[in-house]
């Protein structure tokens with residue numbers, strides 16, 4: 001999975017670059033820092049570099065020195081991790097690691113990693129287990145507090161590495177939860193192996209609260225995940241045992257205008273530009289895992305670009321508790337208002353998901369009950385968007 005959302009950020013870094021060897025940046029009047037785009041009292045020209053793959057950069061050159069500003073956008077670090085383009089000083093202040101350069105060498109690609117007990121305030125940062133990439137054993141309780149960044153309407157967790165003990169029905173020995181005190185409609189408790197999986201959590205904003213107040217907290221009979229108010233607690237709880245566990249989770253906070261921001265109520269959002277991909281149940285683990293009995297429902301959503309009206313879902317594996325077609329009680333995929341469960345998706349392993357008028361995304365809803373006595377695998381489905389006819 002993994003994707004890259006190219007959007008500019010309103011947060012800027014400013015640095016002073018000497019254009020003559022002897023100029024010291026301390027000599028630059030403070031005003032210059034604040035008025036990059038305004039007349040700066042020098043003969044200045046504003047240069048720019050709007051290469052879409054780089055931080056947008058503008059340079060105010062004033063004879064003896066230049067002031068460079070660039071957006072704090074995501075960058076690819078040399079280690080392969082995604083960072084944020086900051087000045088070296090800002091990266092140091094944030095406790096980040098320099099991971100290559102960006103903004104035409106004026107900035108550093110700064111990767112920020114948080115471990116247990118951390119308060120997560122930086123966009124595009126990572127949550128790791130203590131000592132990562134080394135593994136940890138239990139017992140261990142490890143929490144992170146994700147704080148809403150100004151302007152963000154959701155946050156996204158990309159499970160780059162997520163390997164804890166698996167379920168036996170529900171997740172009991174090891175768990176990963178997203179909670180906020182006082183919020184009862186929690187997100188599904190996860191466990192097992194979830195490398196490459198994702199989860200979106202919506203912040204409570206004026207607009208999302210207003211929509212909930214008029215539309216209610218459910219959609220088609222499904223209780224939507226809670227809205228989280230400004231701070232979320234993410235907790236790994238590991239049972240005693242020396243077996244190896246590890247995790248590395250990328251956290252990105254999205255604004256409502258970001259292409260990768262999930263629509264309200266979506267726990268997952270698939271938006272691959274190729275209009276196709278794979279959707280798998282949590283802990284599917286390449287067919288080695290087992291469906292998590294989370295006793296909840298959640299939505300997987302699929303971006304529907306202009307010109308597309310439906311998608312086909314084709315099973316590689318489909319095995320949910322229950323017997324198709326009429327006895328799907330607590331465990332099923334809800335597609336076009338119909339429940340699918342058992343050992344085959346539909347009658348021949350494929351169904352077409354149709355557009356609800358006016359919606360620019362498609363949804364399927366996964367519901368699971370409190371147990372999985374048969375240790376069913378879950379599902380791995382290929383989706384392909386279909387043009388309107």
Ligand SMILES: *[C@@H]1O[C@H](CO)[C@@H](O)[C@H](O)[C@H]1NC(C)=O
Nearest residue numbers: 012036037038046048058069
């Ligand atoms: C500076 O000017 C550019 C081009 O006019 C504009 O896009 C950018 O938003 C301005 N930056 C600030 C900090 O005002």
Ligand SMILES: *[C@@H]1O[C@H](CO)[C@@H](O)[C@H](O)[C@H]1NC(C)=O
Nearest residue numbers: 041042043044061062063064
């Ligand atoms: C600033 O610009 C004016 C008019 O464009 C020019 O006459 C002058 O020489 C410039 N000064 C410097 C320091 O470049």
Ligand SMILES: *[C@@H]1O[C@H](CO)[C@@H](O)[C@H](O)[C@H]1NC(C)=O
Nearest residue numbers: 005007074123149152253258
């Ligand atoms: C966080 O970073 C992502 C990826 O660069 C960007 O799309 C998003 O707008 C940023 N969030 C905020 C609140 O600026």
Ligand SMILES: *[C@@H]1O[C@H](CO)[C@@H](O)[C@H](O)[C@H]1NC(C)=O
Nearest residue numbers: 003004052053054074075076
């Ligand atoms: C980062 O790497 C990914 C994958 O190679 C690529 O799609 C993306 O455009 C790169 N982003 C930047 C800012 O270079």
Ligand SMILES: *[C@@H]1O[C@H](CO)[C@@H](O)[C@H](O)[C@H]1NC(C)=O
Nearest residue numbers: 166167168171172173239241
């Ligand atoms: C917890 O883990 C132990 C050791 O792997 C296992 O024997 C036991 O069945 C698990 N219990 C539950 C409730 O998952």
Ligand SMILES: CC(=O)N[C@H]1CO[C@H](CO)[C@@H](O)[C@@H]1O
Nearest residue numbers: 045046047048049050051059
């Ligand atoms: C001063 C400068 O370099 N301006 C350039 C900014 O970018 C535009 C579009 O690429 C160019 O046309 C300008 O010359």
